[in-house]
Amino acid sequence: xxxxxxxxVIDDLAAICxxxxxxxxxxxxxxxxxxxxxxxxxxxxxxxxSAVVLPTSAQQVSEVVKLANEHRIPVVPRAxxxxxxxxxxxxxxxxxxxxxxxxxxxxxDHANRTVTVGPGINMLKLxxxxxxxxxxxPDNPASYPCSLVGGRIGTSGWSLIGARYGHTRDLVISxxxxxxxxxxxxxxxxxxxxxxxxxxxxxLKHLFMGHQGTLGIVTEATxxxxxxxxxxxxxxxxxxxxxxxxxxxxxxxxxxxxxxxxVVLFDEWKIKYLRRDDxxxxxxxxxxxxVVACACYGNADEVRVGAKRLLRIGKASGGxxxxxxxxxxxxxxxxxxxxxxxxxxxRDGQVALMSWHCEDASIPYPELPVVxxxxxxxxxxxxDRSDMFDDWGMFAYTxxxxxxxxxxxxxxxxxxxxxxxxxxxxxxxVDAKRELARVSIEHGGSISACHGSCREGEVDLVPVELGGGxxxxxxxxxxxxxxxxxxPGKYLLDQAYEEE
Amino acid sequence: MLGFRLSAEKPPEAExxxxxxxxRFEHVYEIDPALMTEHVRQQDIPNWDFRRIVDxxxxxxxxxxxxxxxxxxxxxxxxxxxxxxD
Amino acid sequence: xxxxxxxxxxTNGRRNGLPEEFFEEWRDVxxxxxxxxxxxxxxxxxxxxVTRDERHTPTAFHxxxxxxxKGHLSLEDVAEDYVHCTMCGACELRCPNTLFTGDFYxxxxxxxxxxxAVRAAAVEKGIHQKNWKRWAELTDRWGNEPVxxxxxxxxxxxxxxxxxxxxxxxxxxxxxxxxxxxxxxRPSVPRAVALLLRAxxxxxxxxxxxxxxxxxxxxxxxxxxxxxMAEHNMLDxxxxxxxxxxCPDPHDYITIIENYPLLDSNFDEFEIxxxxxxxAELIREGKLELTTPVQRTVTYHxxxxxxxxxxxxxxxxxxxxxxxxxxxxDVDHVxxxxxxxxxxxxxxxxxxxxxxxISRRRVTKAKELEGVDALVSACPWSERPLTxxxxxxxxxxxxIFELVAEAAGFEV
Numbered sequence: 002x003x004x005x006x007x008x009x010v011i012d013d014l015a016a017i018c019x020x021x022x023x024x025x026x027x028x029x030x031x032x033x034x035x036x037x038x039x040x041x042x043x044x045x046x047x048x049x050x051s052a053v054v055l056p057t058s059a060q061q062v063s064e065v066v067k068l069a070n071e072h073r074i075p076v077v078p079r080a081x082x083x084x085x086x087x088x089x090x091x092x093x094x095x096x097x098x099x100x101x102x103x104x105x106x107x108x109x110d111h112a113n114r115t116v117t118v119g120p121g122i123n124m125l126k127l128x129x130x131x132x133x134x135x136x137x138x139p140d141n142p143a144s145y146p147c148s149l150v151g152g153r154i155g156t157s158g159w160s161l162i163g164a165r166y167g168h169t170r171d172l173v174i175s176x177x178x179x180x181x182x183x184x185x186x187x188x189x190x191x192x193x194x195x196x197x198x199x200x201x202x203x204x205l206k207h208l209f210m211g212h213q214g215t216l217g218i219v220t221e222a223t224x225x226x227x228x229x230x231x232x233x234x235x236x237x238x239x240x241x242x243x244x245x246x247x248x249x250x251x252x253x254x255x256x257x258x259x260x261x262x263x264v265v266l267f268d269e270w271k272i273k274y275l276r277r278d279d280x281x282x283x284x285x286x287x288x289x290x291x292v293v294a295c296a297c298y299g300n301a302d303e304v305r306v307g308a309k310r311l312l313r314i315g316k317a318s319g320g321x322x323x324x325x326x327x328x329x330x331x332x333x334x335x336x337x338x339x340x341x342x343x344x345x346x347x348r349d350g351q352v353a354l355m356s357w358h359c360e361d362a363s364i365p366y367p368e369l370p371v372v373x374x375x376x377x378x379x380x381x382x383x384x385d386r387s388d389m390f391d392d393w394g395m396f397a398y399t400x401x402x403x404x405x406x407x408x409x410x411x412x413x414x415x416x417x418x419x420x421x422x423x424x425x426x427x428x429x430x431v432d433a434k435r436e437l438a439r440v441s442i443e444h445g446g447s448i449s450a451c452h453g454s455c456r457e458g459e460v461d462l463v464p465v466e467l468g469g470g471x472x473x474x475x476x477x478x479x480x481x482x483x484x485x486x487x488x489p490g491k492y493l494l495d496q497a498y499e500e501e
Numbered sequence: 502m503l504g505f506r507l508s509a510e511k512p513p514e515a516e517x518x519x520x521x522x523x524x525r526f527e528h529v530y531e532i533d534p535a536l537m538t539e540h541v542r543q544q545d546i547p548n549w550d551f552r553r554i555v556d557x558x559x560x561x562x563x564x565x566x567x568x569x570x571x572x573x574x575x576x577x578x579x580x581x582x583x584x585x586x587d
Numbered sequence: 588x589x590x591x592x593x594x595x596x597x598t599n600g601r602r603n604g605l606p607e608e609f610f611e612e613w614r615d616v617x618x619x620x621x622x623x624x625x626x627x628x629x630x631x632x633x634x635x636x637v638t639r640d641e642r643h644t645p646t647a648f649h650x651x652x653x654x655x656x657k658g659h660l661s662l663e664d665v666a667e668d669y670v671h672c673t674m675c676g677a678c679e680l681r682c683p684n685t686l687f688t689g690d691f692y693x694x695x696x697x698x699x700x701x702x703x704a705v706r707a708a709a710v711e712k713g714i715h716q717k718n719w720k721r722w723a724e725l726t727d728r729w730g731n732e733p734v735x736x737x738x739x740x741x742x743x744x745x746x747x748x749x750x751x752x753x754x755x756x757x758x759x760x761x762x763x764x765x766x767x768x769x770x771x772x773r774p775s776v777p778r779a780v781a782l783l784l785r786a787x788x789x790x791x792x793x794x795x796x797x798x799x800x801x802x803x804x805x806x807x808x809x810x811x812x813x814x815x816m817a818e819h820n821m822l823d824x825x826x827x828x829x830x831x832x833x834c835p836d837p838h839d840y841i842t843i844i845e846n847y848p849l850l851d852s853n854f855d856e857f858e859i860x861x862x863x864x865x866x867a868e869l870i871r872e873g874k875l876e877l878t879t880p881v882q883r884t885v886t887y888h889x890x891x892x893x894x895x896x897x898x899x900x901x902x903x904x905x906x907x908x909x910x911x912x913x914x915x916x917d918v919d920h921v922x923x924x925x926x927x928x929x930x931x932x933x934x935x936x937x938x939x940x941x942x943x944x945i946s947r948r949r950v951t952k953a954k955e956l957e958g959v960d961a962l963v964s965a966c967p968w969s970e971r972p973l974t975x976x977x978x979x980x981x982x983x984x985x986x987i988f989e990l991v992a993e994a995a996g997f998e999v
Contacts, residue, residue, distance in 0.1 A: 024642075026661070027660055027662060027664045027667045028642050028647065028651065028664050028668055029642055031640075031650070031651075031652070031654050031659055031660055032641045032642055032644070032646070032647040032650055033641055035624060036624065037623065037625050039626035040624075042621075042653070042657075045659060046659065055640065059894065061529075066551075081626065081629075082626070082641070083626055084626060089538070095516075098964070099639075099641070101639035101640075101641075104639065107508055123630045125568070125630065127570075128568065129922070130570075141866050142570075144625065145629060146628055147625060147626045147627050147628075148680075166803065181553065185697060197614075202785050228567060229571070230570040230571070231570065231571050231572065232570055232572045232573070232574055233566060233569055233570035233572070233573050233574070234573070234574040234576070235573075235576075236576045277521065278529075278688055278691045280529075280691075281520070283518065283522055283530050287858050297567070298570060301574075304574060305574060305579075308574055308579055309531065309579050309583060310534075312576060312579055312580055312583060313583060316580075316583075322576055322577075322580060323778065325575050325576055325577045328576050329562075329566065329573055330562050333562040333563075333565040334562060334565075334687065335567050336565055336568075337627055337683070338568070339623065339625035339627070339683065340623070341623060341683050341684045341688045342618075342619050342622045342684065342686060343541075343619070343684065343688050343691075343692045343694060344688075346536075346666045347540070350521065350536055350537055351536055351537070351538070351539045351540055352532065352537045352541055352692065353538065353540040353541065354540070354541055354615065354618055354619050354622055356622040356623070356624075357622075357623070361862065362511070364887065373618075419618075420618060420622075421623050426510075433723070436585070471556070483552065487880075491509065502858070503860055503861075503865060503868060504831070504858045504859050504860030504861065504864070504865075505844045505858065505859040505860075506855060506857075506858050506859075507848050507854050507855045508823060508855045515639075529690065530691060531690070531691055531692075531693065532691055532693075534690050534693070537692065537693075537694070539971050541615045541619075541694065542615070543692065543693040543694055544693055546689075546690075546693050546695065546696065547648065549897070549898075551690055551693075552898065553680075553689050553898035554680075554686065554689045554690040554695065556898055557680060557686060557898060558686050558687060558690075560920070560921050561921060563684060563921075564858050564919070564921040564922070569709070576946075
């Protein structure tokens with residue numbers, strides 16, 4: 002059960018944020034416990050905060066954090082709560098700082114090509130406004146219509162079109178953050194809030210990108226304004242063999258086309274899964290064992306020329322163009338593409354409503370085929386163990402910023418019949434999760450390209466992945482958060498305090 | 502008929518497409534209802550509501566294209582050009 | 588706390604005040620949302636755009652059902668949260684569980700039904716919202732909703748006062764169902780529709796005693812009163828052999844087609860028609876001529892129950908484009924999935940400041956469009972708060988039929 006806060010603390014919070022923005026009622030806390038990642042619903046009470054505040058200024062956030070330090074109460078920042086690594090899931094109850102009211106556009110600077118916003122704003126809603134001025138903010142994850150800028154910084158998000166426009170860490174120029182001890186500082190490249198590149202002092206922006214709310218709470222961010230694309234081009238090619246598709250992916254990624262925004266590789270398991278209910282894949286012949294999709298954005302003349310080059314590569318790779326309807330329709334569906342529970346199937350083919358695990362490792366291109374085999378073996382052993390697991394196949398997406406070659410965001414999707422959890426199945430899941438992460442590390446990759454790696458199972462291997470870097474991580478955590486109040490328990494960072 | 506009449510809203514008979522998919526309306530697929538009997542049951546969705554979902558999906562996708570860029574290039578047209586050039 | 592509630596209720600077989608049948612019916616659809624948790628609904632929700640409070644999200648509306656089944660929450664904990672919804676339908680349409688796979692599986696998100704069910708369960712358990720309770724009592728007593736305030740009776744006989752001087756017969760094969768809000772508060776709307784239908788050659792009558800369609804009763808949880816309204820109305824139709832019912836108000840239309848068939852096994856004898864579709868057809872077929880120019884620059888508000896709930900967005904635009912002299916600046920109907928007047932499901936009766944803010948934002952959006960001097964809607968319920976905010980911001984608000992009547996040379 003939630004640790005109740007002292008009445009005097011609730012009163013202090015109300016004095017800081019206003020009584021209308023402080024909640025300790027059950028519905029307020031039970032509805033801020035989870036994120037879309039598979040959730041131990043059988044232990045829901047373990048993850049509720051004690052109280053929730055909805056601040057409207059950095060000053061309020063700072064005072065709440067100082068109060069929390071005084072009383073040694075944990076603080077958990079929450080933007081959209083749409084992340085996939087449990088960054089926003091409270092592990093020790095405490096005060097949940099929900100930044101959704103801080104969703105204004107604060108400044109539009111045409112001369113410097115920046116827009117400054119609150120952390121509670123969503124990218125799609127922002128772009129509906131920016132469009133009027135001929136701009137776009139092209140940070141485009143699968144959660145594009147619902148994730149918020151604060152969370153994008155908290156996770157160091159990935160964008161579907163990052164190979165062209167960069168990812169969150171490239172598109173966020175600078176931001177204001179309340180440190181775990183309450184100081185409000187601004188970080189960027191150097192000091193000027195609209196400077197894109199600096200070598201003055203330590204480059205602190207990068208430290209906080211992906212901190213999962215363990216190093217503070219973002220209260221404002223200054224973002225890039227990109228010219229709205231004149232043209233979009235997307236193409237889907239099908240292959241009779243996964244390895245042909247994999248090779249074609251590499252060819253497209255190395256094409257040198259400047260407007261190329263992303264390449265996506267679908268494996269055989271993913272095609273099989275999409276045949277269940279996706280109108281684009283149901284009619285595909287059984288011989289289709291791989292699909293490659295790519296898209297370009299930019300000035301119409303440049304996109305046209307780039308598109309023809311890519312189409313030639315597609316043809317030469319032995320793939321079959323899947324037609325405009327699929328190429329355009331399926332691409333458009335990728336801007337908001339979280340799984341729906343009806344995709345789940347039991348062994349006898351019956352529909353079961355399943356939650357969605359989305360692995361998101363960074364895997365070097367040459368390792369993709371073998372990682373796919375190992376991951377599917379792990380998924381299969383889960384499926385063999387119980388009907389509550391289901392293998393939904395793999396994607397691989399270009400992962401580099403401004404460059405389509407290099408490593409890939411390798412995604413294996415596993416359906417989990419959440420309502421069947423018990424402690425035993427949860428433990429088996431955690432073990433499998435750890436094994437998936439181990440494969441990524443063993444093949445020169447990273448456990449997570451963009452969600453973060455805070456979850457049970459994978460987090461155990463973070464010290465393995467980072468090596469000596471993990472010691473540095475602990476040192477930084479301990480210096481910035483001496484009382485261990487900022488999202489405590491994440492990333493094994495309690496270890497930072499054990500020597501004391 | 503312009504308005505709503507209950508009998509006109511009953512879904513038509515399903516035709517088989519493959520061993521797990523059926524179809525009642527042209528170009529629209531549906532799951533074989535036999536696969537939704539044990540763990541989750543289907544809902545009663547009248548034809549007007551069904552049509553609304555299908556149409557809305559295409560309208561949403563068109564909106565997404567327009568949200569990101571002013572125009573879309575056609576792969577089929579460009580391939581035809583490439584054929585002529587090569 | 589949760590244990591105490593669970594054990595208290597366990598003895599009489601009801602979990603947290605809810606019968607097992609409730610969970611049997613809503614478990615799947617609630618879990619469907621809870622397990623996805625992706626929240627694509629949130630930014631299109633008009634309430635969430637204002638409050639930013641996760642208790643008011645469609646996600647929470649479903650998660651609460653799961654939580655109540657598990658004994659973590661009680662109806663008392665959440666009843667007030669469920670007030671925060673206009674039942675606009677944006678969430679359940681935008682949700683990928685509907686938009687991408689709802690048709691394939693014949694299983695879609697049904698947030699509106701979930702909210703209705705929880706509100707009804709609260710009422711059954713004696714948990715009332717103060718103003719909704721009063722509204723329901725007066726609707727029951729008078730036959731129509733208290734749209735003129737708590738003390739001015741809106742009876743079944745007074746509801747046709749708007750038709751004075753029009754010599755409309757009672758009953759007959761086709762009946763015009765003039766929604767109570769419009770009949771009492773914006774009589775220009777039913778008058779406009781009546782004159783236009785007549786000019787278009789459509790014969791129709793008015794009900795002897797038209798009662799509230801029952802919609803707001805279903806929406807706010809007063810199901811028995813809703814049934815009473817519906818049964819009375821169908822009896823009234825049958826008295827004079829009515830076969831076709833024309834609805835100018837989308838709220839009436841959707842209430843009738845979604846609920847009445849479940850109460851009456853012979854409902855197939857009735858045809859229910861949207862006035863906006865009928866009038867668009869009359870214009871298209873040349874039966875209704877619009878010859879008086881209307882020199883205005885307008886933009887159109889897609890009423891939620893027309894656009895999101897029913898996919899009706901073409902007829903009104905066709906009508907506006909047929910009005911001579913009118914400059915029509917459109918905002919597409921998909922962008923308008925995230926728009927709302929805030930009036931739906933009687934939100935304004937319980938949370939007037941929330942409806943006012945939702946409407947304020949809607950009017951502001953219209954004002955931002957260059958040259959626009961009026962906002963046109965096709966739903967009298969939306970026109971109430973929109974007109975109020977329009978007055979405050981200096982923007983005129985019309986019902987579409989008022990403009991069509993003007994273009995047809997009528998004064999309403």
